[in-house]
Amino acid sequence: MAQGTPETMRTLALRHLPADDAERWLGLLRPAVRLLTAGDKDPVAARLGGIPALPAEWDWPVWEGHGPLSFVASVDCAALPSxxxxxEAPTDGTLLFFYFDGQFDDGRSAVLVEDPATRPGARVLHVPAAAATVPRATPAGLTPFPEVSLTALPTMTAAEPWHPSVREVFAPGAPTGQYEHPVCGDDFGEALWDTEEEEGPSHRVGGHAHSIQNPVEYExxxxxxxxxTDGYDDRIHADARNWVLLAQFDSDDDSDMMWGDAGILYWLIRREDLAALRFDRAEFNWQCS
Incomplete structure (x- = not known):
């Protein structure tokens, strides 16, 4: 949901929640690395668009029967704040994110989290730091997104009130979804959304996802x-706690990226798979307004 400094989050919580609830909510915040457009003197930690550098022996990711994936972003793991x-994100090497965005087939095929057959339409690769790489030209039929350099800034992130971690604290045992509590109040929710919108595109590594609709972990x-599985049953609730956000990339005018109606692309992974660098087990989701 929202992101901001610890001071900003504390001020919002104490302004809109009872003191005890504010402290419990603050305990649920998770650290993330915000990626924002780099100035001329800012260190570069990631890039939107452009062309990726791949080992010569690696193939460009392709969705068989559909076509090559578009290159979305790269993250220099060693350049993230330690x-x-x-x-347990990698501390070196480069993460590369690819997505079949409809360029190649004029939007006839969509990558949908609920359709496992479309899973090859999104990919995340980890290129080891020691690997020799070369810039790889974009395949015919695709236009690369304009390159935008991003710098990294530590931040704190909040989840929506119906996220499993929040619901367990404020409404344990309640049915999955909405419940009655001040954290679900309109004033508090609008204040958090306003904070997010004031900060520009919501690109980040780690932390809570900025879900636009249902919590992406549930989906x-x-x-x-x-x-x-039937709706948000107990099995889904339990498994959702195992998934963490690896990275998300927002729609961004500077890079000509528009995911549906001002949407966001998300890559999630189970903690144990992240620790083992099993990025082939990462899952993709996207949401829009």
């Missing part, structure tokens, strides 16, 4: 558990 995240967990 000791900030609460996930990914439901897809991972299979079609026999």
């Amino acid at each position: 000791g900030v995240l609460d996930i 990914v967990a439901r897809a991972a558990l299979g079609a026999d």
